[in-house]
Amino acid sequence: MARPTIRDLATAAGVSPSTVNRVLAGSDKVREPTMQRVLDAARDIGFYGVGAIRSRVDAARPRDRFVVLLQQPGRQFYEAVAEHLRQAASAYEGRDIDLVLEFMNDLSPDRIADRMLDLGPRADALAVVTAEHPVVSAAIDRLTAMGTPVLALISPLTAQTSIGFVGLDSWKVGRTVGWFFENICREPGKIGVLVGSHRYRNQDMQESGFRSYLREHESGFTVLEPLPTFESTAIAREMTERLLTDHPDMAGLYVCGGGITGALAAIRGMGRSGTLRVIGYDLMDSTRGGLLDGTLTVVLAHPFARMARETLDSMVRMKTSDGTGGAESVLLSFDIYTRENI
Known part of the structure; x- marks a missing residue:
């Protein structure tokens, strides 16, 4: 059988041959969903340049570095939160998320604030589970001023600047x-x-x-x-x-x-x-x-899987809003269990 051509790939992907050429050349003028469609079609028809197309798609995919500060390693609740966040980051479509999870043994507000200020400047967004305290609020304001948005996870927080929240009502x-x-x-x-x-x-x-x-x-x-x-x-x-x-x-x-x-x-x-x-x-x-x-x-x-996805969605919105919004509250419905429905 003849080797599939660029025209064959364009037909299979539903795009023009010039679009396929731009994908192969690594042009930044092709939207990521279109590149993904070309890659999927290349795999389906056995196109010879599938490796190059995959490289172009990977290079074009947005990359995020998100930091999440959780509490007390070994606690079943926070281990479950962490595992669902890892799964959500791995499965997140269209973005390459570098997820940094850190468990805090010392829950004092000073220690939490110090760690936020240490990790935050190297992150595109930071989520934290912590108690309300003036030093934590001050850390949130400083990070926001430096361009790192902050998301309160599970327990709401307040600050002079805008802060998002994901958790239960x-x-x-x-x-x-x-x-x-x-x-x-x-x-x-x-x-x-x-x-x-x-x-x-x-x-x-x-x-x-x-x-x-x-x-x-x-x-x-x-x-x-x-x-x-x-x-x-x-x-x-x-x-x-x-x-x-x-x-x-x-x-x-x-x-x-x-x-x-x-x-x-x-x-x-x-x-x-x-x-x-x-x-x-x-x-x-x-x-x-x-x-x-x-x-x-x-x-x-807590609905762990949905909470993890909403956390990452919120951090993406906060990163991409350029300070014009994105810090919103997402209130999750909760599950109810008795011995009869577990």
């Missing part, structure tokens, strides 16, 4: 938790609350939405003062044991923040599995096990 999450307690508890009683830190705006809004729902509906529940876990499994276990000791008649526990593995261990250790209504976040090995053995009643979960 925390107010709606909290009110949904209130609805669940009203409907799953056999009768009103005390509800304990664990928070990681009130400086995490998502947790603060979740607790506020939760209390708002119970006040509005005059449900008769008594919400105890929240106890901080500082995102620590050990502290969450200690705080849960304190709640169950001080309030043996407690009807429910709302784990609004990190440390749920410790809370579940305390509940099991004190023999309250199945008698205490417990609501927490995100479907992981630990929470799945809690649902299956009855220690955990309901899980509200």
